[in-house]
Amino acid sequence: MNIGQAAQASGVSAKMIRYYESIGLIPKTVRTEAGYRVYSDHDVHTLRFIRRSRDLGFSVEQIADLVSLWQDRERASKDVKTIALEHVSVLEHKIRELQEMASTLTHLARNCHGDTRPHCPILEELANDEAGAVHLKPDAKFGALGKAPARQA
């Protein structure tokens, strides 16, 4: 099947399939004489594996490890579990950071009248030189918010 069909069947966009090939996450495919990439059901299966890994927030690097463990019949389940649990702890760290941000903001907003008058504790706090300047410093592993790549629906 062509890349478009493989994309539809796997839920990974054609763009991303080419990208994954370019970075070596998936091997180069067979091509038709005209240069079209050709995919098998097996390839689609691998792409689904990759997509489900992405959906769980694994990085491409981690997915490469997972794929290679998946294809290794001699793997130790411990190696997989280690990757998963490391990722969980990263996720939990990130969750805590976001929760701190949200709770700080919620607290500030609760004290803001939100009317037409200018007095606003939110701005006051942001402008406060004394208060926890380093209090909510996000971890290096994550940007604060940042728009990020859209996923296909």
Next chain:
Amino acid sequence: MNIGQAAQASGVSAKMIRYYESIGLIPKTVRTEAGYRVYSDHDVHTLRFIRRSRDLGFSVEQIADLVSLWQDRERASKDVKTIALEHVSVLEHKIRELQEMASTLTHLARNCHGDTRPHCPILEELANDEAGAVHLKPDAKFGALGKAPARQA
């Protein structure tokens, strides 16, 4: 003071100060004859405001709005509160997504022996064509995980 001193005093790196100037978040500064940027305490105050906003996860675009409200004595606190609460809801959405990922993975890992044998429910689930293929689809506003810009400590 020079940019290096302003950076140290504000907690915003010199690189970022130049960047913020380039995108118009902060105005162009006065320069010495040699072309060095010169900052006042007032500028440092603004930079601190910006840094604290970043620490709370606001985007540069939102910060631009916050800064302009901050400097507007006629502002309505409602406008500030609206920005803050919108941001809170985005944060909460993101938190929910990450929590889903973490709980799915925790659940899978709990059922994985994590020994030297190859059997592994984590991989089985990732490879499972049937199961919730679209279950954990992250929202377009955020990448799944992605390494991101480090903040200066």
Next chain:
DNA sequence: GCTTGACCTTCCCATCATTGGAAGGACTAA
């Protein structure tokens, strides 16, 4: 056989906030 439209190819660009580094000028203390 030819046209049309849908598909494929590669290549480059943009995102967002941030860091890194190179090349070169300016300043300061010894």
Next chain:
DNA sequence: TTAGTCCTTCCAATGATGGGAAGGTCAAGC
């Protein structure tokens, strides 16, 4: 004067993804 630290601008990379252009290919219908 020299060494070292600071400053300047400019370019590149990050990660995962989408957008789009320019051009080749294929299948269906006429």
